[in-house]
Amino acid sequence: MKKLRWGVMGTGKIAGTFAKAVPLSETGILISVGSRTQEAADIFGNEHSMTRRHPSYQSLVDDPEVDAIYISLPNHLHAEWTMKCAEAGKHILCEKPFTLNYPEAVRTIASVRKHGVFLMEAFMYRCHPQTAKLQELVTSRVIGEVRVIQAHFSYNMGPKHENIRLSNPAGGGGIMDVGCYTTSMARLIAGAEPFELKGVGYIGPISRVDEQATAALIFPSGLVANLTCGTQVGVDSELRIWGSEGNIRVPNPWFPGEGENKILVNRAGKDPDVVTVHGSRGLYSLEADTVAQYLEHKEAPSPCMTWDDTLGNMAALDAWRRSIGLVFDAEKINEVKF
Numbered sequence: 001m002k003k004l005r006w007g008v009m010g011t012g013k014i015a016g017t018f019a020k021a022v023p024l025s026e027t028g029i030l031i032s033v034g035s036r037t038q039e040a041a042d043i044f045g046n047e048h049s050m051t052r053r054h055p056s057y058q059s060l061v062d063d064p065e066v067d068a069i070y071i072s073l074p075n076h077l078h079a080e081w082t083m084k085c086a087e088a089g090k091h092i093l094c095e096k097p098f099t100l101n102y103p104e105a106v107r108t109i110a111s112v113r114k115h116g117v118f119l120m121e122a123f124m125y126r127c128h129p130q131t132a133k134l135q136e137l138v139t140s141r142v143i144g145e146v147r148v149i150q151a152h153f154s155y156n157m158g159p160k161h162e163n164i165r166l167s168n169p170a171g172g173g174g175i176m177d178v179g180c181y182t183t184s185m186a187r188l189i190a191g192a193e194p195f196e197l198k199g200v201g202y203i204g205p206i207s208r209v210d211e212q213a214t215a216a217l218i219f220p221s222g223l224v225a226n227l228t229c230g231t232q233v234g235v236d237s238e239l240r241i242w243g244s245e246g247n248i249r250v251p252n253p254w255f256p257g258e259g260e261n262k263i264l265v266n267r268a269g270k271d272p273d274v275v276t277v278h279g280s281r282g283l284y285s286l287e288a289d290t291v292a293q294y295l296e297h298k299e300a301p302s303p304c305m306t307w308d309d310t311l312g313n314m315a316a317l318d319a320w321r322r323s324i325g326l327v328f329d330a331e332k333i334n335e336v337k338f
Helices: 013-024 038-047 057-061 075-087 102-115 129-139 174-190 283-293 307-324 329-334
Strands: 004-009 028-034 052-054 068-071 091-095 119-122 146-154 196-203 210-218 224-230 239-243 246-250 259-267 273-279
Touching: 004 013, 004 057, 004 283, 013 028, 013 038, 013 283, 028 038, 028 057, 028 283, 038 052, 052 057, 057 075, 068 075, 075 091, 075 102, 091 283, 102 307, 119 283, 119 307, 129 174, 129 246, 129 259, 129 273, 146 174, 174 196, 174 210, 174 224, 174 307, 196 307, 210 307
Parallel strands: 004 028, 004 068, 028 052, 068 091, 091 119, 146 224
Antiparallel strands: 146 239, 196 210, 210 224, 239 246, 246 259, 259 273
16 A cells, blocks of 8 residues: 655644654655744754655645645634645645634635645644544433533643734634633534524633633534633543443543553443553554545544534634633634524
8 A cells, every 4th residue: 555645834833743643554655844934944844754845835835746635824824724735736734723714614615625635623632533432422312412521621821922822913822722622522422513502701811812611502302511721720531421321431522542442341231441442553553544544535434523523613713702702803804604
């Protein structure tokens, strides 16, 4: 099997994490990087043993040796460069959140569809067998009818206002950075889109983005979910699911790894059960292999992020931001209604 030749767009922390994972995958090789400057591209290339180093994102897109591009740019650049990659015939793994909002996502996926390339939003936890097993447990009604979900993902990075996660122009904030995980998980477990979402959140006066936020969702079945996210407070990131006949606890929902991963199942009248799921490779290596596995299909199947799943998640994130009154500068400039 011919190895998929990867290029990395951007040289930040997550780009480095993915770059380290590709050589450990079964299907990929890392050959190229694109940055805003030659210096940054050279530093990244030296660190990850890449000889093809581009001083611009466009130069990476134009590289004829690259098959697929991992986009790890700030949120406000995702739509633009996903479309440019698609126009150049490059397959795409784009970091979450896919775009700034649902209208952008619709236009971007339309471009991808037109040019016939693979696309997946990079929710890496969706590519791990733990998530597939969790979905199986829920759909097999091991705890009966699911009625309540509690999903939290929040960390304390401190007041680092130079960071893009605390930048309104870059489309930052807790909802976009980690709230998108909790939203995607709740929607996966519910197997449906919420028909109502109400959120509250604190928008920092300097960052002008949400620094901590929560949301309550209700789904057509009557299932309710509580989501918490933030960049200025650390919380317990366990996933809890309660059903009519028991509950499920996932200690590490967002970063399952190699080796043993545990899902804890408690059913009424029965002894607690520990379901062990083995990860054959690291999380990001599995993600790279997922792209290669489904390349000809243009999108990976659920529980990986399908295109419809990405659109549904963006619509939910829009609703959450709308609830707390968070609008990005780019949306004001472009007069986006979301």
